[in-house]
Amino acid sequence: xxxxxxxxxxxxxxxxxxxxxxxxxxxxxxxxxxxxxxxxxxxxxxxxxxxxxxxxxxxxxxxxxxxxxxxxxxxxxxxxxxxxxxxxxxxxxxxxxxxxxxxxxxxxxxxxxxxxxxxxxxxxxxxxxxxxxxxxxxxxxxxxxxxxxxxxxxxxxxxxxxxxxxxxxxxxxxxxxxxxxxxxxxxxxxxxxxxxxxxxxxxxxxxxxxxxxxxxxxxxxxxxxxxxxxxxxxxxxxxxxxxxxxxxxxxxxxxxxxxxxxxxxxxxxxxxxxxxxxxxxxxxxxxxxxxxxxxxxxxxxxxxxxxxxxxxxxxxxxxxxxxxxxxxxxxxxxx
Amino acid sequence: xxxxxxxxxxxxxxxxxxxxxxxxxxxxxxxxxxxxxxxxxxxxxxxxxxxxxxxxxxxxxxxxxxxxxxxxxxxxxxxxxxxxxxxxxxxxxxxxxxxxxxxxxxxxxxxxxxxxxxxxxxxxxxxxxxxxxxxxxxxxxxxxxxxxxxxxxxxxxxxxxxxxxxxxxxxxxxxxxxxx
Numbered sequence: 001x002x003x004x005x006x007x008x009x010x011x012x013x014x015x016x017x018x019x020x021x022x023x024x025x026x027x028x029x030x031x032x033x034x035x036x037x038x039x040x041x042x043x044x045x046x047x048x049x050x051x052x053x054x055x056x057x058x059x060x061x062x063x064x065x066x067x068x069x070x071x072x073x074x075x076x077x078x079x080x081x082x083x084x085x086x087x088x089x090x091x092x093x094x095x096x097x098x099x100x101x102x103x104x105x106x107x108x109x110x111x112x113x114x115x116x117x118x119x120x121x122x123x124x125x126x127x128x129x130x131x132x133x134x135x136x137x138x139x140x141x142x143x144x145x146x147x148x149x150x151x152x153x154x155x156x157x158x159x160x161x162x163x164x165x166x167x168x169x170x171x172x173x174x175x176x177x178x179x180x181x182x183x184x185x186x187x188x189x190x191x192x193x194x195x196x197x198x199x200x201x202x203x204x205x206x207x208x209x210x211x212x213x214x215x216x217x218x219x220x221x222x223x224x225x226x227x228x229x230x231x232x233x234x235x236x237x238x239x240x241x242x243x244x245x246x247x248x249x250x251x252x253x254x255x256x257x258x259x260x261x262x263x264x265x266x267x268x269x270x271x272x273x274x275x276x277x278x279x280x281x282x283x284x285x286x287x288x289x290x291x292x293x294x295x296x297x298x299x300x301x302x303x304x305x306x307x308x309x310x311x312x313x314x315x316x317x318x319x320x321x322x323x324x325x326x327x328x329x330x331x332x333x334x335x
Numbered sequence: 336x337x338x339x340x341x342x343x344x345x346x347x348x349x350x351x352x353x354x355x356x357x358x359x360x361x362x363x364x365x366x367x368x369x370x371x372x373x374x375x376x377x378x379x380x381x382x383x384x385x386x387x388x389x390x391x392x393x394x395x396x397x398x399x400x401x402x403x404x405x406x407x408x409x410x411x412x413x414x415x416x417x418x419x420x421x422x423x424x425x426x427x428x429x430x431x432x433x434x435x436x437x438x439x440x441x442x443x444x445x446x447x448x449x450x451x452x453x454x455x456x457x458x459x460x461x462x463x464x465x466x467x468x469x470x471x472x473x474x475x476x477x478x479x480x481x482x483x484x485x486x487x488x489x490x491x492x493x494x495x496x497x498x499x500x501x502x503x504x505x506x507x508x509x510x511x512x513x514x515x
Contacts, residue, residue, distance in 0.1 A: 033358075036358075036359075036362045039362075039366065040362060040365055040366060040369075043366050043369040043370065044369060046369075046373065047369050047372055047373050050373050050376055050377070051376060054376045054377075054379070054380050057380065057384075058380075058383065061383070061384070061387055065387070065390075079486075079504075079506055177458055177459065328398075328505075
C-alpha cells in the first residue's frame, strides 16, 4: 500500500487499475469472449450441419424404401401368371400409345440417362409422352413400373376390411375364375354391389408409375431436385412429387442369362431382351441437402454404380445411397 | 482504515468473479441447448434407422420362411379341397384343416413380435395345361402336366412392440401328371 492509499482510501480502491492494467484486462476479456462466441457459432453450425444430414438421410431412406418396394412388387397382377392376363384398354392421359398404362406384357421399363430435349424413349421403345419432359433432370434414369395393388380390394367376393366406399373412379383388374380377367373402371363403392360380391370374383387395383427426377420441387425456381412420379391416380395419369433432395437416380439391372435365378452380370444399359431376363435391380440415389451450407465446398465426385458424376463445387452436402432388390414378381411362370 | 480498505477490495474481486461465472453459465446454457437439439435429432435418426432395419429384417425373415416352406413337398398335400389351410404343428385353430407344417429354422423372432404362417390351397383344384416355366435343358410339353396351386402366407407383426410388420405371400405351383 502506498502513502496515498492510506491518505485517500477511496481513491486507492478505484485507482488500482492503471491504463496498462485496463488494456490488458480488456484484451483478455475480448480474447475470452471471442473464444466463447466462436465456440457458440461452431456449435450452431454443427447443429445446422447435423440437421441437414438428418433431413437428407430421412429423405434418402424414404426414397429407397419406396423404390425398393415398387420394384419388388412390379409385375404382380393379382397372382395371375403371364399369358392368362387381361388385355390392355385405353386410359385417359395415357403415357404412350398402345394402352401403355394397363399393358401387363412389360411391367418394368427404363430410360437410361435421359438426354434432354425430346420426350424420353424407353428400352422397350416406348415414348413416354405423358411427362413434361422439360422438367426432367438430364443424365438421370427414368423407371416405369406396372402392377396391381398388393392386396385385393375385393377378395373372392369379400371386400377388403379397410376399404372406403369412395366414389372416385379407379381401374381394377377383375379376376374371374370362370372367365378371362379384364380391366374395369369402377368406383370403390361399386365393389359392394351384389353383382360383384360373388365368390368367383376378385378385384385388384391397377398401379402404373413412372419415376423420374425433376429439377425443382414446387416452383420452377426453387432449385430443389425431387423424385417425382407420373401415376395412375383415379382413372387418369397424373404427376406427383414425393421426395425432395433427390438429385440423381441410377439403376443397374442384374441379368440372369442362364435361367438359374442368379444374376450373371449387372448392366446400366440393358437391351429389351436383357430387361426380360432381369432378376435383381441395384438402385443408386444421389441425395442433396435442401439448403446450402456456409463454408462448405463440395469437391467430391460421386460414383453411382458405373456412372461417375463430376464434382459440382457448390456449397451443398451430398450422399450416395445404394440398395439391391430382388424382383420376386417380375418373371412369373411362363414369362 | 487499512482493514476496511482490504475488505472492500476483496468484495470488489468477489463481485467481478461472479460476473464471469454468470457469463460462463449463460454461454454454457446456450451450448447445452444446441447440444440437446443435436442429441434429439440424433436419437430420432437412430430410432428411424432402427425401425427401418427391423422392417428389412422381418421382410427378409418372412421371405426366408416362405422359401423354406416351399422346399418341402409335404407342406403341399394334393389330397384335399380348395380353401384347405395347412397350419404349423401343434397350433390349435378352428380355421386349420391340417397342422402339418414343419417349423422352419428361420422362424426365430424375438418376443412381442407375432409370427404367423400357413399354406392355403387355391382354386382351381386342378389347373389344366398350366404354362410351366422350365430351364431349357429340362423343357417338356406343358400340356402333359396339370397343376395344383398353393399360397404360402407369412405375417410378422411387431406392432405390439411399436415396430413395423411384414406380410409375404408366395404362390406355389405343384406339378401333377395330367389325368385325361
